[in-house]
Amino acid sequence: MKVLVVGARGMLGMELVEAFGPHHDVAGLDLPDLDITDEASCLELVRAAAPDLVVNAAAFTLVDECENRPEDAFRVNGYGAGHLARAAAAAGALLVHYSTDYVFSGRAARAYVEEDAPDPESVYGRSKLLGETLVRKHAPEHLVLRISWLFGPHGKNFIRTILGAARRGEALRVVDDQTGSPTYARDAAALTVTLVRSGCRGVYHATNGGSCSWYELARRSLEWAGITGVSLAPVPTSAFPRPAPRPANSTLDNARLRREGFTPLRPWQEAAREYIENYLNQ
Ligand SMILES: NC(=O)c1ccc[n+]([C@@H]2O[C@H](COP(=O)([O-])OP(=O)(O)OC[C@H]3O[C@@H](n4cnc5c(N)ncnc54)[C@H](OP(=O)(O)O)[C@@H]3O)[C@@H](O)[C@H]2O)c1
Numbered sequence: 001m002k003v004l005v006v007g008a009r010g011m012l013g014m015e016l017v018e019a020f021g022p023h024h025d026v027a028g029l030d031l032p033d034l035d036i037t038d039e040a041s042c043l044e045l046v047r048a049a050a051p052d053l054v055v056n057a058a059a060f061t062l063v064d065e066c067e068n069r070p071e072d073a074f075r076v077n078g079y080g081a082g083h084l085a086r087a088a089a090a091a092g093a094l095l096v097h098y099s100t101d102y103v104f105s106g107r108a109a110r111a112y113v114e115e116d117a118p119d120p121e122s123v124y125g126r127s128k129l130l131g132e133t134l135v136r137k138h139a140p141e142h143l144v145l146r147i148s149w150l151f152g153p154h155g156k157n158f159i160r161t162i163l164g165a166a167r168r169g170e171a172l173r174v175v176d177d178q179t180g181s182p183t184y185a186r187d188a189a190a191l192t193v194t195l196v197r198s199g200c201r202g203v204y205h206a207t208n209g210g211s212c213s214w215y216e217l218a219r220r221s222l223e224w225a226g227i228t229g230v231s232l233a234p235v236p237t238s239a240f241p242r243p244a245p246r247p248a249n250s251t252l253d254n255a256r257l258r259r260e261g262f263t264p265l266r267p268w269q270e271a272a273r274e275y276i277e278n279y280l281n282q
Contacts, residue, residue, distance in 0.1 A: 001025070004051035004093075006034060006084060007058025011155040012098065012147075015189035016055050027051070030058065036080035039087075046087035053196060054088040055096040056081060059128070063102070066124040067243035077127035082134030085142065095139040096192060101148035101180055101207075103129045106247020111181075111211065113255040114146075114203050122244040132203070143195060145188065145206040148252055149217075151272065152185030153279045159272060162218045163280050166230045176215035176234035180250045181207035184271035191265060198262075205252035208268040220269065224276045 003020045007013040008028025020026045027049055034045050036058050046054060059077050060066060066073035081097055088095035102125035103118040120126045135142050151157040159182075165172060183206070191206055212220075215234040222230060237246060254264050265271070 001053060002049070002051040003027070003053045003055060004029065004046065004049045005055045005057060006030070006036060007056065010057050010059075010061075011150060011152045011157065012185045012188060013057035014154040015152055015185040016057055016192065019186075019189035019193050020055075036084055037075045039083040042083040042087040043090060046084070046091050046093070050091060051093050053094050053096065054084060054091075055192065056084050057098055059098070061124075063122060063124045064243040066127060067122065070123045070127075073123050073127040074130060077124070078130030078134060081131030082138055085135045085137070085139035089139045089141070094141045094143065094196070095135060096143045096145065096196065097131065097135045099132050099144055099146045099203075100125065100128050101146060101250035101252050102247060103132065103146070104247055104250055106178075106250045108249060111249075111251040111253035112205070113253045114205055121247070124244060141201065143200055144203045145192065145195070146203065146252055147183045147188050148207050148250060149180045149182040150185055150188070151182060151275060153275070154185075158214065158217065159221045159276065160280060162221055163225050163227065163276070166222055166225075166227045169230070171231040171233075172218060173233045173235045173239065174215040174218045175237050175240060176213045177236050178246050178248055178250075179211050179213050180247075181209075181211045181252050182217055182268040182272055183207040183265070184268075184275055186275075187265045187271055191262075194262065200260075204256050205254045206257065206265065207252045207254060208265045208271045209254070210267045210269065211251040212268065217272070221272060221276060224273045225281055
């Protein structure tokens with residue numbers, strides 16, 4: 001199978017190239033070679049690559065920056081995804097696309113299942129929801145995986161930031177009233193391969209198991225990194241005013257995976273601990 005990964009130099013994109021690598025003919029594209037906001041380029045480069053599968057990991061992921069630059073957010077996360085959907089469909093390829101827990105407001109008292117109606121409140125969440133809609137509209141053969149609180153060896157993420165600050169001896173204040181499901185990019189990439197091989201279509205929630213607050217994630221990360229004697233305090237979201245509203249509870253229930261008999265991704269604790277031990281322990 002020929003696979004084209006778009007956004008191949010991002011946190012998830014790098015893992016996808018590796019995960020598909022051993023058993024597939026994989027090519028990767030990213031800025032500046034392919035800008036997904038340019039529809040003609042999408043059509044031309046996808047046609048030239050002639051893939052069986054296009055995997056779109058490209059996105060404008062700076063949630064607060066999206067609030068300041070809504071046009072760019074919608075151009076990349078919304079219309080850009082639509083361009084790739086058209087290009088994949090024209091090439092007769094399946095499109096795998098990634099979305100986010102931020103398509104939900106976070107007001108629910110339980111974890112969100114795939115059938116829940118999205119109600120995003122941030123520009124990022126609304127732009128990602130437009131991406132989902134356009135993927136559904138333009139790519140009859142599509143698989144959308146909603147993931148959340150991503151971490152991995154490549155690029156910036158919350159765990160790396162917290163451990164860096166702790167090692168510099170900074171006192172840490174971390175929000176304790178936002179709950180979600182941390183997801184290891186490596187696990188999400190491996191699951192993608194499984195779902196593609198199994199012929200899955202439509203929307204799936206695809207996070208590591210369980211949920212926690214950012215404070216809990218920071219506390220356990222320090223523990224697994226063996227860092228002691230650092231001041232870590234739980235604080236409410238209101239202590240850190242940010243441009244983009246954050247969902248209070250954006251835990252995703254991987255209900256469809258369970259229902260269809262797939263082994264759910266391991267608990268977030270196991271994944272985060274392995275990540276820290278392999279990549280962040282000095
Ligand atoms: N990170 C998270 O916590 C999180 C949570 C939930 C869902 N997701 C979703 O998971 C997917 C992967 O996220 P990630 O964290 O791996 O993202 P990332 O590390 O920010 O990588 C995104 C990649 O896309 C590229 N890109 C940006 N604009 C582009 C454009 N116009 N054309 C082509 N490429 C472009 C970026 O290039 P530059 O770096 O040069 O801009 C980067 O290489 C995204 O769909 C994201 O919305 C992420």
